[in-house]
Amino acid sequence: xxxxxxxxxxxxxxxxxxxxxxxxxxxxxxxxxxxxxxxxxxxxxxxxxxxxxxxxxxxxxxxxxxxxxxxxxxxxxxxxxxxxxxxxxxxxxxxxxxxxxxxxxxxxxxxxxxxxxxxxxxxxxxxxxxxxxxxxxxxxxxxxxxxxxxxxxxxxxxxxxxxxxxxxxxxxxxxxxxxxxxxxxxxxxxxxxxxxxxxxxxxxxxxxxxxxxxxxxxxxxxxxxxxxxxxxxxxxxxxxxxxxxxxxxxxxxxxxxxxxxxxxxxxxxxxxxxxxxxxxxxxxxxxxxxxx
Amino acid sequence: xxxxxxxxxxxxxxxxxxxxxxxxxxxxxxxxxxxxxxxxxxxxxxxxxxxxxxxxxxxxxxxxxxxxxxxxxxxxxxxxxxxxxxxxxxxxxxxxxxxxxxxxxxxxxxxxxxxxxxxxxxxxxxxxxxxxxxxxxxxxxxxxxxxxxxxxxxxxxxxxxxxxxxxxxxxxxxxxxxxxxxxxxxxxxxxxxxxxxxxxxxxxxxxxxxxxxxxxxxxxxxxxxxxxxxxxx
Amino acid sequence: xxxxxxxxxxxxxxxxxxxxxxxxxxxxxxxxxxxxxxxxxxxxxxxxxxxxxxxxxxxxxxxxxxxxxxxxxxxxxxxxxxxxxxxxxxxxxxxxxxxxxxxxxxxxxxxxxxxxxxxxxxxxxxxxxxxxxxxxxxxxxxxxxxxxxxxxxxxxxxxxxxxxxxxxxxxxxxxxxxxxxxxxxxxxxxxxxxxxxxxxxxxxxxxxxxxxxxxxxxxxxxxxxxxxxxxxxxxxxxxxxxxxxxxxxxxxxxxxxxxxxxxxxxxxxxxxxxxxxxxxxxxxxxxxxxxxxxxxxxxxxxxxxxxxxxxxxxxxxxxxxxxxxxxxxxxxxxxxxxxxxxxxxxxxxxxxxxxxxxxxxxxxxxxxxxxxxxxxxxxxxxxxxxxxxxxxxxxxxxxxxxxxxxxxxxxxxxxxxxxxxxxxxxxxxxxxxxxxxx
Numbered sequence: 001x002x003x004x005x006x007x008x009x010x011x012x013x014x015x016x017x018x019x020x021x022x023x024x025x026x027x028x029x030x031x032x033x034x035x036x037x038x039x040x041x042x043x044x045x046x047x048x049x050x051x052x053x054x055x056x057x058x059x060x061x062x063x064x065x066x067x068x069x070x071x072x073x074x075x076x077x078x079x080x081x082x083x084x085x086x087x088x089x090x091x092x093x094x095x096x097x098x099x100x101x102x103x104x105x106x107x108x109x110x111x112x113x114x115x116x117x118x119x120x121x122x123x124x125x126x127x128x129x130x131x132x133x134x135x136x137x138x139x140x141x142x143x144x145x146x147x148x149x150x151x152x153x154x155x156x157x158x159x160x161x162x163x164x165x166x167x168x169x170x171x172x173x174x175x176x177x178x179x180x181x182x183x184x185x186x187x188x189x190x191x192x193x194x195x196x197x198x199x200x201x202x203x204x205x206x207x208x209x210x211x212x213x214x215x216x217x218x219x220x221x222x223x224x225x226x227x228x229x230x231x232x233x234x235x236x237x238x239x240x241x242x243x244x245x246x247x248x249x250x251x252x253x254x255x256x257x258x259x260x261x262x263x264x265x266x267x268x269x270x271x272x273x274x275x276x277x278x279x280x281x282x283x284x285x286x287x288x289x290x291x292x
Numbered sequence: 293x294x295x296x297x298x299x300x301x302x303x304x305x306x307x308x309x310x311x312x313x314x315x316x317x318x319x320x321x322x323x324x325x326x327x328x329x330x331x332x333x334x335x336x337x338x339x340x341x342x343x344x345x346x347x348x349x350x351x352x353x354x355x356x357x358x359x360x361x362x363x364x365x366x367x368x369x370x371x372x373x374x375x376x377x378x379x380x381x382x383x384x385x386x387x388x389x390x391x392x393x394x395x396x397x398x399x400x401x402x403x404x405x406x407x408x409x410x411x412x413x414x415x416x417x418x419x420x421x422x423x424x425x426x427x428x429x430x431x432x433x434x435x436x437x438x439x440x441x442x443x444x445x446x447x448x449x450x451x452x453x454x455x456x457x458x459x460x461x462x463x464x465x466x467x468x469x470x471x472x473x474x475x476x477x478x479x480x481x482x483x484x485x486x487x488x489x490x491x492x493x494x495x496x497x498x499x500x501x502x503x504x505x506x507x508x509x510x511x512x513x514x515x516x517x518x519x520x521x522x523x524x525x
Numbered sequence: 526x527x528x529x530x531x532x533x534x535x536x537x538x539x540x541x542x543x544x545x546x547x548x549x550x551x552x553x554x555x556x557x558x559x560x561x562x563x564x565x566x567x568x569x570x571x572x573x574x575x576x577x578x579x580x581x582x583x584x585x586x587x588x589x590x591x592x593x594x595x596x597x598x599x600x601x602x603x604x605x606x607x608x609x610x611x612x613x614x615x616x617x618x619x620x621x622x623x624x625x626x627x628x629x630x631x632x633x634x635x636x637x638x639x640x641x642x643x644x645x646x647x648x649x650x651x652x653x654x655x656x657x658x659x660x661x662x663x664x665x666x667x668x669x670x671x672x673x674x675x676x677x678x679x680x681x682x683x684x685x686x687x688x689x690x691x692x693x694x695x696x697x698x699x700x701x702x703x704x705x706x707x708x709x710x711x712x713x714x715x716x717x718x719x720x721x722x723x724x725x726x727x728x729x730x731x732x733x734x735x736x737x738x739x740x741x742x743x744x745x746x747x748x749x750x751x752x753x754x755x756x757x758x759x760x761x762x763x764x765x766x767x768x769x770x771x772x773x774x775x776x777x778x779x780x781x782x783x784x785x786x787x788x789x790x791x792x793x794x795x796x797x798x799x800x801x802x803x804x805x806x807x808x809x810x811x812x813x814x815x816x817x818x819x820x821x822x823x824x825x826x827x828x829x830x831x832x833x834x835x836x837x838x839x840x841x842x843x844x845x846x847x848x849x850x851x852x853x854x855x856x857x858x859x860x861x862x863x864x865x866x867x868x869x870x871x872x873x874x875x876x877x878x879x880x881x882x883x884x885x886x887x888x889x890x891x892x893x894x895x896x897x898x899x900x901x902x903x904x905x906x907x908x909x910x911x912x913x914x915x916x917x918x919x920x921x922x923x924x925x926x927x928x929x930x931x932x933x934x935x936x937x938x939x940x941x942x943x944x945x946x947x948x949x950x951x952x953x954x955x956x957x958x959x960x961x962x963x
Binding site: 304327331352392411412513 | 554557668669670672673674675677678700701712713714715717718719721723727728729730734737738740741744745746748
């Protein structure tokens with residue numbers, strides 16, 4: 001149970017102040033998500049390269065990454081570097097995570113970077129300077145943990161592990177999570193946390209691999225996932241949301257010539273974006289995709 | 293006309309100032325969709341929020357008249373004893389939840405569960421309403437001028453509903469019929485009272501609304517109504 | 526050779542199960558009754574713990590002479606005006622509707638006479654209840670029957686109820702024979718309906734929304750009174766942390782053994798975790814978020830006497846609620862009006878027929894003639910006596926353990942009598958120095 005946001009800048013040709021926009025929205029939602037904060041931002045694409053962000057292990061563990069990449073920068077709990085996008089993301093992830101038991105590849109994408117940690121949006125900003133990050137669109141999350149641990153890995157957004165440039169944030173609780181998880185694990189899919197939200201990322205990664213149609217994939221969530229969910233999803237080219245068949249969690253939508261903003265509460269949108277525009281509550285079972 | 297500015301103040305401070313102003317006209321500026329604004333106003337104050345409000349605006353009031361020029365979040369006017377809460381924009385889930393009396397008027401659309409567990413009073417939407425409006429409604433009147441979403445008037449006790457547009461799906465034990473002459477007149481009078489002439493142009497006449505009430509098959513446990521009970525506990 | 530028949534019933538399809546299946550074959554509906562779980566208690570309960578009074582290592586206090594304080598304060602976290610009680614035993618919420626007017630007033634008077642508190646229930650506030658209660662807690666339930674901001678502002682605390690121990694995750698039930706004229710009017714319902722309450726609150730869905738709801742309630746009550754959040758014991762560890770994060774002053778966990786006036790039997794038997802397990806999970810949750818001692822904990826669900834109360838307090842509760850025990854003190858299941866028990870198909874000590882509205886002793890009925898059998902003053906005195914007796918029991922145990930304040934009882938004052946209790950409570954098994962299962 002949480003606060004989730006999404007933001008698409010329509011005016012700045014992929015070079016807008018999206019970090020600042022999303023941070024501002026998250027700050028307004030901190031009350032309903034005091035445990036962790038995180039963002040997934042989509043910057044201008046790297047030429048033939050993936051940006052890889054890795055949660056580090058113990059002190060000095062970033063040195064082990066010299067094997068896989070040249071210019072590794074370490075900030076806070078993360079290492080960041082670029083690799084050739086001709087590699088298989090799944091194999092690369094496995095290789096990196098084998099280097100140290102504490103390593104977790106938190107995001108991979110030509111445009112995507114996920115930055116998340118325990119604590120408030122202010123702390124996230126202080127450690128990682130989110131407000132300076134630029135790009136076309138992004139999603140964000142403030143967490144109120146329900147049944148799983150409060151730590152970096154269990155925070156959101158979740159990257160669809162192995163599927164570049166796909167991230168999700170989720171407000172609600174998937175009630176057939178354990179059952180679905182066991183079926184995925186039988187097929188060899190690796191889970192990184194006990195957080196039910198993670199399965200949404202895995203599910204969508206699979207769906208989009210079978211057939212690249214984000215709206216269709218979101219609609220099939222309505223059939224396959226049980227429980228409560230308002231979910232914001234982002235790919236390299238799209239920002240989207242879906243709302244569960246019982247309308248159990250809020251999803252507010254604002255759309256102008258300048259931006260699309262999605263949030264759990266209207267207060268997050270109004271706090272950050274002044275102006276005269278309407279904000280509406282999404283309908284039950286509504287799924288909507290915007291292309292950038 | 294007293295003025296209250298929300299900027300830089302806590303909701304507690306804002307509400308204390310509103311209540312301190314007693315009866316009379318109050319304008320509240322920069323509400324910025326914040327929560328719990330105008331909760332438990334127990335005097336006959338007339339408060340206008342210029343902008344949007346968050347959750348529970350007008351919740352637990354008795355006797356106040358509240359207007360919101362923007363939109364409203366969840367639980368608009370929840371458990372109101374008496375008064376009027378009017379929103380020019382749209383309202384979120386559970387608008388008019390558990391109201392005991394008074395009127396909730398929404399000029400835009402209402403999201404899911406409009407009038408859930410309402411125990412009296414009037415809930416009126418000029419636009420459309422979402423999923424499961426009128427759920428377990430006990431008393432009072434629910435009027436939707438536009439279209440109604442799925443599971444409309446599900447599992448109700450004795451609330452009376454009227455819909456001007458299409459009903460996507462009737463809820464468990466909901467039965468539709470035509471309004472009687474006096475009910476049609478009531479609808480016309482109510483719309484005339486709360487909607488502008490401009491708004492009313494696109495709305496049907498009272499006699500063209502559908503009336504929806506409970507079929508009463510859920511009012512007492514009865515094995516014979518298996519199909520009804522399959523859906524409801 | 527005598528020809529005595531030896532009858533053997535199936536362990537699986539026992540006579541009770543046969544009757545159940547055949548009744549469902551007639552009705553097509555689940556069974557509904559009152560009272561609470563009737564199953565034999567084969568799970569770990571308070572009976573699996575025993576106190577370790579002072580012997581050589583510690584010095585006991587003299588009973589009856591040396592002080593043993595029972596004062597109990599609830600709501601110190603945020604409330605402007607916490608509740609101060611004389612004893613740590615309180616009356617839980619039971620609706621006017623499920624209970625008769627005489628029962629509600631007797632409970633109010635009885636509790637007040639000994640510095641205890643009363644709680645409204647799933648039907649709103651009775652004015653007579655407020656008038657006769659020294660301390661009254663107002664329950665806000667999913668149904669919102671009788672919800673009234675003015676009544677809320679007359680209360681000494683607000684209890685936001687997510688669910689109750691007998692039937693967590695589901696709504697209330699009041700069968701038609703009890704939805705009389707006055708009850709129907711109070712609840713805004715048609716007379717005689719089999720009233721079903723919703724399982725969820727109408728205006729918040731989830732702990733994140735609940736944070737905002739708690740603030741609304743504070744706004745409506747001028748930030749003065751404590752806010753309780755009450756939950757049926759299910760995922761207690763997670764739920765208690767969330768309630769604490771949502772800003773509760775006091776958290777109430779109501780265990781599986783809790784009572785009800787009417788509810789589907791399967792819910793009473795097969796939902797929720799036992800009260801002993803619930804209090805241990807609740808305390809661990811508060812410790813994990815660093816709020817143990819900051820947020821108060823009330824435990825409910827089949828508390829029968831001062832011993833259960835003392836054990837709950839030792840395990841971490843600040844107070845306990847009683848419900849069924851209070852009704853039993855009002856003559857529930859007393860061997861009087863025996864022919865009326867028989868008319869219900871039962872006998873004294875076996876009656877759980879609260880749902881019928883034909884309570885032979887006038888407690889769970891709306892029939893005025895039956896209600897007259899419960900004299901308010903006499904009933905109040907019986908409730909007071911039970912509360913006094915329970916308080917004396919708690920004090921006796923506390924003094925034996927060397928405590929001058931009942932709230933100084935700790936888990937270390939007890940030993941476990943079974944491995945399950947040892948594992949659940951983190952208390953060594955008597956005869957060993959070992960805690961099992963951790």
